[in-house]
Each structure stands twice: as structure tokens, then as C-alpha cells.
Amino acid sequence: MTIQRRQFIALGAAAAAAVPLVASCAKGGDDVSAPQTLPMSDQTGKVALPDQKGQVIAPTSAADVPGPVPGAPLSKEYVQAVGRTAYLWGWPLVNMHNRQAKFAQAPYPGLLGGVLPMAPANQLAMLSDYIAPEQRFVTCPNQDVAYGAGFTDLSKEPAVFQVPDFGDRFWVYQIVDQRTDSFAQAGKQYDTTPGLYLLVGPDWNGEKPAGIDAVYRSSTNKAAVFPRVFMDDTDADRAAIKPLVNQVMMYPLSEFTGEMRTTDWSKAKTIPNPNASGKTETAWVVPDKYFEQLPAVMDEVKPLPGEEALYASIRQVLDAAKEDPQLAEALTEVAVGTEKEILATMFEFRGNGIDAGNGWRTQMNAAQFGTDYFQRTATAKGNMFSNMASETKYFGTDFDSDGGRINGSKAYSVTFPKGQLPPVNGFWSLTLYNKQHFFHPNKLNRYSLGTKNKDLVLGDDGSLTIYVQPDSPGADKESNWLPAPAEEYSLFIRAYWPQEPIIEGKWMPPSVSTVRS
Template identity: 25%
Template sequence: MIKTRRELFSLSSTCASLAGLAFLAGCASSPTVAPKTTGWIKDEVADSYVFAYPLVLMDLAREAATGTDPGQAPVNTLRHAQALPPVGATSPSTPSLDTLDSTGWLDVSDEPVILSLPDSHGRYVDARALDMWTNVIWSTGAQTDARVGGLKAKTIAFVQKDWQGTLPANAKRIDVPTRYVWIDVRVQSNGKHDLTAVRKLQRAIRVAPLSVFNGDTRVASVVARSNPPDMGVSGTPATQVAALDANGFFNRLAQALQDNPPSPDDPHALNILGNLGVNPGEPVQLPKNASDAIAAGLADGRERVATPPSNLLMANGWKWFGDGVGNYGPDYALRAYAAFTQPGVGTKDDEVRAMVALDSDGHALNGANRYVIRFEPNQLPPVRGFWSITAYTKDGALGESAPAHVAVGDRNGAHRNRDGSLDVTVSSARGKSANWLPAPRADFQLVMRLYAPKPQATDGTWQPPAVVRQ
């Protein structure tokens, strides 16, 4: 928890009345004062790193994704992924094999930006918008029409909170607390044969500033030459944040704070930053003669960001987010960990992404072995949409030995046993199981995705089964 004040310690000198004239004279002229501790600096640097990590990550992600270079798109346009991740993809962000994403960065500082979503005619579509602190400010969420029955046409207006004016008819107003907004619209894909239909639906999604929207609804979008830049891709935002020293991190934070203030619940965190010499829009002036304490605080902050918080759900080796995800309030530890492990994660109603890297005996999963995940009849993943399991390398990439676009789930014909249970076999070598999930040959991890999860998936009443080595 961010501390409420500095802890400064000092030693006052005392003169003893019976200690002799010489000692008394020396005591009066040269009082001894212990040097001020730098412990508060270490603690406040660590606390501030955890607090600020999501904003710095999002700011770097926005910078990497916006522009006119290959792999980028201008602000207030969408970029459409056109193909599922290829075999051997090196993204460490566990890319989904279930959906194609249309993503974009919005700037609402001058005027509202309008998002128009078409009728998906029964196809699963999930859309979300995050502010620069990774809070989900809008999503299709618990709306049943966006799930099993598909998405109905809708228009969303993202508006700076103090803006006054007229919006398009039937547009839902969403007040935005930060200058920038990240949009992600995910469209279900059923494989290569389905891509034409997915692309047609993507082309019907529109994003435009209000003035452009009112003048011409045929606004621009960008077809991706490859998949959209991911906020966790190696060599881009996540690793860039990790490479920043204290001056680099806090200077980036100070600049981002100008346009993207924290929520009203966070004024004390800004006071703590002020103690460290970090103020919005100003050059950072970290405490002098405290380089060791600053370095130690930075190291502690990095470790805390990567440490699962106590309110993370965990069972049978799996880890996943519960009810608090996406709307964090003052839970800075959960917010930072979510940004670190699953950038862009939605709310409990959008998706559950459970991850496991150990078997039921606590050993690392390895493709040389054969594993079984057994879902009892009443323990299948609780969803209103669909679910899938995919294997990745320990770094989160798709293994080169795995066939392209392979996942196991209820959407692609997972076979149940006679009693209604379901067994998924995981190994690098093909087995006789009807539900075989290809795995990398070395150490690997599994990701189970629950699209449109039911409440029991995030309140702890349902747990993923153990991964048992055979």
C-alpha cells in the first residue's frame, strides 16, 4: 500500500548535567544529529512504480502503435488484423487463435470520437475501451446480445468529461477521464475458411471524430499487413518499460500525467510522487544523494509488479483474475499485475484467461510428457459464449512444432465421454485422444480462455481442473 507520509528519523543530542565542564561545553557547541535515512525514498519509489506502471506501459504502447509506418495506424482509425497468428509466431503475449482483433487509439482532447458497431448476425463479437490507466470504461460486457446471440448494431461516443455539445442520434455517451482511449473489437473466427466473412464484418466497424462522422460516415480504417502490435510483444512496450531506469520511467510518467490524470481516488499518490520530485509536465528531480535507495526502490517495484497479488484466483496450478479486474479503484497491485501479465484485459464479464505452467505434482509442463485435463460433467468451463485451451512456449509464443491454428474447446467439436465429462490430452506427439491439444516439445504453458464467462468463473465457485501427467 502506498504510505501516507515520509518516515524521517533523527537523533537529538542530550547533555548530562554531571558529565563535566569540558563535555558540557562540547555538547553545547556541537550537537550530534544522525543523518536522515533514505528508507522512505526506497519505499516511495517502489510504491510509485506499482502505481504508475499501467500508465507508462499504455503510453509506450500508444506511441508504438500510432503513426503511418508499417504496423501502425493513425490516431482515431482502426487497424484490422487479417490473419490468425502463424506457426512459430514469436509474440510472448499468448496470441488468441479464436478471434481477429480490430484495434485503435482514440484522442478525445479536441472533440468526441464515435465508434459504430454493425449487427454481427449472430457471430460472437466483444468490444472494450480502456483508459490510459487500464480501467475498462466501456465494453459489451454482460450484454447478452453481444454474446451467444451476436452483437446488435450500436453507436458509442467517447467524450472528454467536460465536453458540451450534440452527439449523433442514438449514440451512447461515455465520459473519458484521460485524453487517450484504447479500443479493441474482437470478432470470432472459425478458421481459414471463415476469414472472408470476418473481414467483411470488420470493414463495417467505423471509428471517426465527431466532425468527420457527421460529414462522412465512410471513414478510414487500416488493413493490417500483419497482426496488430501487441502491448506485450518482445522489444516493444513491456520490455521498453522494463529497460527504463528511474529517471526514464518517472520522466515518461510526468509527461503522460499532463493529459491523463489519475482518478479522483488517487490524489494521495500524486502527493507521494511530488515528494520524489515528480510533477505532471515538469522535468523530474529525484532526491539527490540517494541513488542506491532509488535503485533499490525501482528493483522492488519491478518485483512487485510481477508478483501475483493475494486477490488473484488460484487453483490446481491455474491463475486467473476474479471480480475486480478491469475496474481497479485503489487496488494498484492488481492493476499493475494485470497490465504486466495480460495487457488490455477486460472485465469479469468480458473474458477469463486462466494460465498454468505446472502439472498436478508441481513440475514444469513439458511436451515430452503426456497430460490429461479432465472436466467432470458439472465442471466444464462456465460460459455464455465459448471456451478454448491453447498451448504456448514458456515465453508465450506458439510452438513451431504445433499445427497452425489448433486449440481445443467447445467451439471446435470437443468430444465428451458417455457420462458427460470431457478429457483433453496434451502432448507434443499425437495420441489417439479425440481431444488432443498439440504442445511445444520443450517446457510450455496452457491458456484457457472463457469468452463471456458466467459469474461462477470469477467469484471462485468454479475452478479449472488439474493438469495430470500420465
């Protein structure tokens, strides 16, 4: 089924224009044949006009544009039309709000359910190994890195995060605001030096404390930090990484001493998880509750330049629904309908990104969405917390080279010709996800193959073939085998710190070829 991109229309847009006006009348000997151009704006930003009867001054900023009239009698149909746009636009923001609220309940930095790093606000927790397949916090995790996770409430106070000396090891911290847009860059590719760094909110006016290497400002008080530290799939590297990740920490500025702190994350305590069961991602957005939460979320996330009209139109509808139970019910109806009719179609990889060749799709503006509401929401639905494209390029596919849905009734091969592995400075991997975008449990406990694997076998011609199927392709090929479920599934290529051929779209992922039907 082809997923058509829906255009998001902000109701009531602001426009500023400066146009030459031609005199339509004149007095006495005035020359009516020559156009008379009005003066440009003065230093106040207002258009300086001559004493010209009848001229209406055009808006020159968003603040000059008249907004919706309070108390207007809004119909159910109008409320639902705006409500649908509001649901699509605000879904990732509400999602982030609820994730932060869940983390804020953590009694201490630890592991939720024994598998997911979780910490109170302005702190983080780290894993010392790959993430377990049982986690349901976020879809499309990888098993190439030791993850960390932390959310902030910078309205309380700034947060300090630590960067240890990782040496030659690849690492990157993803640091995003409530829109999931990156606002800080920290990692090996940025030559970030070991040290102590400060995250501050939009209203912070303090001075950089002594001992802090840099200050990064978020446009929202709610933000998130996700350290990723690459690790080979060997016992030796598991041991080597521990003293490094033990120095990956975040804590409130009030606890800052100027010294690098450490904690043994391999001994992190378990935080009970009453919602541990389930096959799908935790429902971070509940349609029935969405419009009850949206007003507070809009207060948390101020409009981007150009979004003022969208905010005004949505607030008008929310205010009307607050006074009219029938309109409130109409908004709930549209939330439930939009989740089912539109959001569900965004989940699979075919509902996101652009064509990358051979049936794969790739994201172009992850973590830099701006006003691309479609892409932000589609990513939040199917693969939230994607890194910026300059940090990581993602390629996902649901289809084989014949256009058929990838499924366990067939056996597939993915062959990278000699010299055509993903060109990266960091690492690459090919991951298999089940229908819910989580790992498929298997006897090898193998969910991806790539740079981390030291026993991959190349062909005589120097190519690398990965076999994707439910049963073993044979003992001589088993090191290159990705075990698959019997049902439908998807494949995903990661390229961390991509080189120019990937960034410029000159490198194409290989076909997913059917070798047995």
C-alpha cells in the same frame, strides 16, 4: 516459489472524522457531566463549531488535508522508499502511455510488421483472421477471435466507433482508459445495437451529434479500443466474418458523416516494424527512463478519489529529484531494482489473481482495478488488456496436479467431464503459452482448442480430454492435441460471457494430470 502480495502504502493519507467532544471545563452552572456534541457540517461542507477556544477543525475533504512541504531535505532512503511505491503504482500507466505513443506513429491504419493491427490516434485497424504467433505487442493473445486495436488522444477531438450487425455471432469491444479500467460496455451480452458511438475525454462539453447512438466518457484522454469478434476455425467462417469486420472502424469526429463506413481489412497495408525480432513482449516500460516519464503521465491521469495524498507524496519526490542529480540517480536505481525484484515475479500466472482450484488462478477485478495497484500491475505485466470478469473469466496455471512445474519432458491430459465444459454464453478455449506467454510454433499451427474447433472427439462417457505434450498422442487423438514445447510452459482457459457458475466461483477448472513422465 510462493509469491507474497505486497501491500501498497500511500504515504500521507487523508482522514475525515466527526466525533462527539466532551466539555472538559465549564462556566458557572454549566452541567459538566453531559457530553456536548458538536453540530454537523453546514451546506459549505465545513464543520459548524460553537465559539470554543482551542478547537482545531478536522479536514472534511482531500483538499483540506495539508500536503508535503516543498523544499524539505529528502534523504536518498526516503526518496527510494517512495520511489518503489511509485514504480509499482504507475507501471501500467506508463505502459499505456508508451503503447499509445507507438500507435500514434502509424502513418495509416494497417498491420505492423504485417501481423498486428495498428492505426494513428483516434483510429483502429482490424484483422480478418486469427492473430499471428509472431506478434510481440502484448502477451497472452487468443486465437478465438479476429482482433482489432486502436488508441485515442481525446484531447484533440472525440472519436467515433462503429458497431455492425453481427447477428448471432459473439462479439465484444474492450474500451479502457489509461488505467486499463473499462469505461464503456459494448457487445453481444449487453444487447448493443448496431450503430455509431462516440468516445469523449474528461473535458469534453459538446452535445451528442445527430446520428450518434450513445456517448461514452473516459476519465483520461488516452484510451484504447480492442474489438474481439469470435470466429470458428473453418474456411467457411473466415469468409463469413469478413464483411462484418470490414465495418469495424474508428475515426475522428471531424470525419463523421452519419453513415456507416467500410474498409477491406484483408487488404490492410503493412507498416514496417524495425523491432520485429525478439522472443519477449516489447519493453513498453524502460526502468532507466521511467521516472523521466512519470511526471507527464501523472498529468495525464488525474487522481482517483482517495489518491490525492499518494500523488502529493510522489510529486514531492519527483520535484526533489529534478533539482538534485543524486536523488534522480537514486530513483533510477530503485526503478531497475524494483523491475527485477518485484515486477519479474508478477509475470507468471502464480503471481496474479486468486486460487480457483486444481492449481489454477483467476482474476476477479480485471479492467475494474480501482486502487488495487497490485492486481493492476501484475495483470499489466503478464496479461495486459484483460476484459472485465463479467465479460471474460481467465484461468491460468503453471503447475500440474502434483504441484510440479508444467514442462515438455512430460505428457499431460486435461479432462472436462460430461456436462462440465466451461459454462458460457459466448465461447471457451484452452490455450498453451510458452515461457514468454506467446504461442509455441508447431507443425499444426495450433495454439488453442475450444468452441471454435468442430472436430474435437468426445470420450464414450461424453467427456472431453485434451492432450498436452510435445509429440503426437496418436492419430486417433490428434484432433484433441495441443502441441507443447520441450521447455516450461503454461496453460490458460478463457470463458467469454461466463454464466453464473463461473462468475460465482462454483465451476472449477479440471486438473492438469500427468500421463507420462
